[in-house]
């Protein structure tokens with residue numbers, strides 16, 4: 001069956017190839033050659049993000065042990081073909097698979113089902129690190145890692161994986177803050193209007209916060225339409241630098257940073273208000289430096305009781321929470337989130353999906 005495969009570390013090696021068995025088959029294979037306890041899932045579509053770009057163009061990622069090729073893709077949406085006996089999954093049901101799998105050492109968080117907090121770094125990730133991904137006609141996965149979705153989320157279910165990361169960050173921000181003090185946040189700032197930034201804005205609006213998004217996105221862009229639909233303010237980053245934005249907006253109770261630019265992340269920390277929390281989610285793989293007034297930054301953190309934390313990946317609990325948030329968002333703003341998926345490209349033309357176009361937010365590759 002067809003799959004989009006790459007040889008990690010070899011630039012330009014991404015191609016549409018053929019694989020003998022459903023992706024991930026090896027990991028759940030029983031002695032008789034049938035999946036032992038895996039569900040068989042046919043892929044509907046898979047989102048492309050910066051991580052996939054890095055795997056394709058910058059040599060990031062790792063093939064499964066003993067092989068040199070990796071099936072790409074982690075932001076998946078599929079439909080159950082068959083599920084093992086006794087599992088709650090039903091044939092025909094929409095599902096999204098989580099991405100990370102626990103480390104072989106079973107460190108404390110991994111043993112507790114929180115491989116997103118893995119301590120050893122020896123975790124694997126489907127489509128990224130040591131495990132085949134979801135850019136294939138079909139894949140196999142253990143039901144523990146499959147999260148069912150209602151049919152009503154068919155158009156936006158592919159946003160589940162980025163949604164899970166956002167929702168994890170927000171769940172943590174709220175629970176940490178409320179363990180520190182009485183906290184009723186009113187004003188939030190989101191830096192960046194990519195899929196992660198927009199989803200953060202959506203989930204913050206669902207929590208009834210005033211939301212401003214600072215981004216390099218024009219007034220006519222798809223991001224601007226999404227912002228308008230959900231009642232968030234979109235500010236042009238060139239006219240409203242993050243470092244100065246608190247004077248415009250007032251005390252920022254929560255700042256969610258998702259630009260992929262470390263200088264903005266530093267500014268986001270400074271912009272965070274008194275008793276505020278700053279959630280950093282950008283993976284910045286470069287080696288850029290900025291100079292920071294450390295006396296001012298430290299003083300501000302201390303006198304402002306500020307909290308800054310980073311977040312990456314998500315576990316099953318966060319995927320389930322993301323499904324609830326996407327459902328609530330699609331009821332409150334029908335059609336708004338559909339606009340985050342700006343292009344759908346068939347697997348045969350997958351190269352087009354890896355080529356960024358000016359108004360792209362989320363591009364997906366469709367199968368079947």
Ligand SMILES: [Zn+2]
Nearest residue numbers: 049050051075
């Ligand atoms: Zn991604």
Ligand SMILES: [Zn+2]
Nearest residue numbers: 103107110118
């Ligand atoms: Zn671990």
